[in-house]
Amino acid sequence: QAADADLRLRVEALRRGGAGGAPLPGHSVDRGALARARKEVSHWKRRLSAVRRGDPAAAPDSAGAAALRDGGRSGAGDVAFTGVLAALAWPDRVGRLRGGTRYLLSGGRGAVLEGEQTLVGTEWLVAVSVDGRGRDVRILQAAPLDEVDVETHLEGLLVDASEVTWNAEGARVEAVRVRRLGAIEVSRGTLPDPDPELVEAALEGGIRAAGLRVLPWTKETIQLRERLAFLHRADPDGWPDVSSGALLATLGDWLLPLAPGARSLAELERVNLAEALLSGLGWDQRARLDSLAPTHVEVPSGTRVALDYSDPEAPVLAARIQELFGMAETPRVAGGRVPLTVHLLSPARRPAQVTRDLASFWREGYFVVRKDLRGRYPRHYWPDDPVSAPATRRVRPRGE
Template sequence: MNTPIFPIDPLLPDIRSSLAAQPRLVLEAPPGAGKTTQVPLALRNEPWLAGKKIVMLEPRRIAARAAAQFMAQQLGEAVGQTVGYRIRFESKVSAATRIEVVTEGILTRLVQADPELAGVGAILFDEFHERHLAGDLGAALALDIQATLRPDLRVVVMSATLDGERVAQWLDAPRISSPGRSFPVRVDYPPARAQENVEHHLVRVIRQALTENEGDVLAFLPGRREIARAQSALAQSLQRDDVEVVALHGELSLAEQQLALAPAEPSTRRIVLATNVAESSVTLPGIRAVVDTGLARAPRFDPNSGFTRLETVAISQASADQRAGRAGRVAEGTAYRLWPQSRRLDAARTPEIMQAELSGLALELAAWGSAALPWLDPPPGGALAQARALLTGLGALDTRQRITPLGRRMLELGATPRLGAAALRAPETLRALVADLLSLMEARSPLRGEQARSDDFRVRVTALHAWRDRRSATGYHSGADAGALAAVEAISKGWRRRLDVRSAASGVPHSHAVGDLLLHAFPDRLARQDESNPLRYTLSNGRGARLHEQTALMGEPWLVVLDLRHEARDSLVLSAAPFDPRVLERDYADQFQRVRSVRWNDERAAVEAFEEHRFAAIVLERRSVPVQAEDAVPALLAAIRSRGLDALPWSEAARRQRVRMQSLREWMPELGLPDVSDDYLLGTLHDWLAPYLQNKRKLDAVSENDLSQALAALFDYEQRCQLDAHAPDSLTVPSGQVRRLEYRPGDTPVLAVKLQELFGLADTPRIADGRVPVTLHLLSPAGRPIQVTQDLKGFWERTYPEVKKELKGRYPKHPWPDDPWTATPTHRAKPRGT
């Protein structure tokens, strides 16, 4: 057969010579350069391989099959001879296979089974820029093996869009870059029309792309649901025999995928509706226009709820550029972007390891024996600790974080740790049902219409069994999508093979069968109905959850919650199944306990004590018991922290003393005075207040005297003297009267005094060793404010004459001397007759 020429071909000698000289390499090449298929073929006979095979990690099953098929065709062979592939539930390899394309967790299974990788000479990580968790872990493990056991092992990181310099520094490896082969691509941003939704905008722009360009159109959408809607809308809008609309996503059968990747029939144009599987690795012939929604589906872990769900997110700039490049593979093309040109995208996608649930990774690391791997981006410590806590609860790790025999069996099974725990704890008679649950938990819901809103997970099981049993499509489960059920069934077959189950489950399972199995996957998400509110539940992790008003689970006392939406108060249950609580007593007896609990009753403003029978954080039974002295103080302190210091009965003198002390602490830090701010006192309640709470059960039992004593104990005698000297509670004014200073947090103190009492005083009084002027509120004889000033001298010189002129007639019985500097200060009116 004729061998096509690829842009990567001129670099193949450099790639071979580089790997002959050193064991690591970073290869940058854009989509279409040929790196995925030509590099493995070029390396298969290198002397350093010494008869060993090449393993290439491909992030997607579609790409893995396509790459293996293309390489096999180039060799004139069938897949499974020199070139083969292994993906979950599917394998085409033989003893003759020298190049093996693998996906997902296959590489880590190879490594865990044989840490020396005795039969492997090179590992190639394709499309590494996608930064999937499995790719990051596989690369870190490969580097660890290379550094400790196999210095001869070759590691090649290949990518279309990558921070090559950073990756090369991480690997301590040379970089080789291929320019690729591309034609100019015009980028257009056709705006949406008024009131036009995304779907109609997409269809209109696809029609525009067909008109303005030759060849086929590739449209990027976030997921299968959006693709199905777009297919339906295009079928109604186009009505053309010369245009074929095909889908491309990860849930298609092999035959459907091959149809999408094959060239269109002559005189037929094709519209390919694809998820981000079409960004790289797969070749789509004839594409001249790309229509990009700018969206993708990505897993997001919510640590508040403990759930991971697929969310629709904006793509990165790197992904947008890569998608646009698809239009310039064979000739000049056009990329239509359905977002405003002014919108700024993130430069690159966030590594999955930074935002995923990490229990699978934590289990792999426990089996490997160390988390100290040469990571490009290490896993976040908090998420890793949370994952290990989950694994301990599932029985996969012991209390010293070592992998248990159950944990090793979970790894061998290949399911997520949660689902693996459920599968391996299931009795033999229910393994067929377990296979269905594993597939339904992994797949999108097959329910449609009204059924899709059901929060009862058992409806999905019943729909699958009804479809499998070939029941009438017009009956109870008419809302189920046959195509989605077929995809679920394909996955279930794979699990049945792995679980050594010969026949599929059928019929309607026992009402508690589904929940009884799944509670072993989600022991931290068990929920018990509240006695006072049938829609509200308490989860075993202590949080609250609620059912929606039209729930199909009304009246169920116990639920295992499979999916929920985190909300500020009680999260909303999206999917759950009831279970028999006797299964808890049988399988989780160690989590039942009788404990004494103490809590604060806000209504009574008092401490209460109870003896409780609990499963995890769920209270099964509670009875009131007397409050013990050692219980009361911590509860009172917690109530004060929650309510704040204003909940305490501060006397006016104590409040003033605190403000004075805090003010002087700021003005004269060299004195080293104690911190009496709200934040500090709340943070140290146990140190200064606890001794004064002994034998108290209520906050109103704390007296003003208790607080004054507690506050006084914070200052020694010298500090109290410094307080009185530098931040006095009052000042004696020239009239001989004592007037109180009003202290304000963060401000200067205020002295409110009648103007006549200050005659003869030239300068504003100052405190804090002369550093802080007092703010004078000068009052009329009736006590009304006349002037606010910190410049008494200036007031006498400039303002007093005007004040005198205005007020002398109003207050004739009070002195208004022409010369306030020498006048006698007084707080009284003039004597009679003067």
């Protein structure tokens, strides 16, 4: 069975032996070690007395000198003060419980108490003597502390830091003030007024990690982005890149200026993404956008058909064949440079043919398609001359 690691038991045994009393039950005292210890105590008492008299030459070369003086006044000889003195001697071995019998030491290593120990469950301790190498060591001797001891006597070793980070689970920025002793987090509290630049950076990081899908896209703003992507592909120098990579890399330019002070995805719901996307365009580009990449095309039947720009290489016009009668040529976008890909639909709105050359389709492909569809949809209108025939939204044009 492992010996009890509580250093206070040894200190008490030394005190009893030094006073001529009986040792604690189960303990014995090495008289030679006791004499050496008492000699060392006398040495430090003399130095402490000199410090109190104001002799700078006698002052200990330690950041803990002030705490040592305080300890002297509050009874450094008390066994209860063992942990404080040990912490001043080994500040990198202050440990905080992180579960069970395992501790995180301020120096960054892990440590464990083995066997039946009086210190089991102690929140804070100082691992005076350890054994082992690697990430986790075994605690051989330790003395307990409490958080008040840490805050009072190790104040000079505590570091306060402001942390502004992204909470992925809560989808928001968190701002906290953290106090640490080396690797140990001593306390954590809300930071009421974080640096706006840090908040913006954390929000950007959160959006980048989650992707653009977390933004409040609508059918209209998705189409706007697709139209801009089409124009960028057609004219890379004349139109901005709105790919995911480009937009995520420039969130601070196009998105966040429209959401000042935002700290969560919920607060971004108020952002007008259309205006955000258009913010990167000049007035001339805004004026030409609708003519170069229109949202709709009016077909001969009079229907305004929405264009599909989801493939920036081939914008699509999808309409029933009957509504396209009389459209001799394929409509074009990007100033006439790019023909639309026309999806000619059956009366049931299923694709019957796909072409980028309507004139050729009317001359050749139409009659093959008509032969098939006329058998399935005999009540619908299937003229012999589709270019001169009237278009209709109905089963047949009026009067036919």
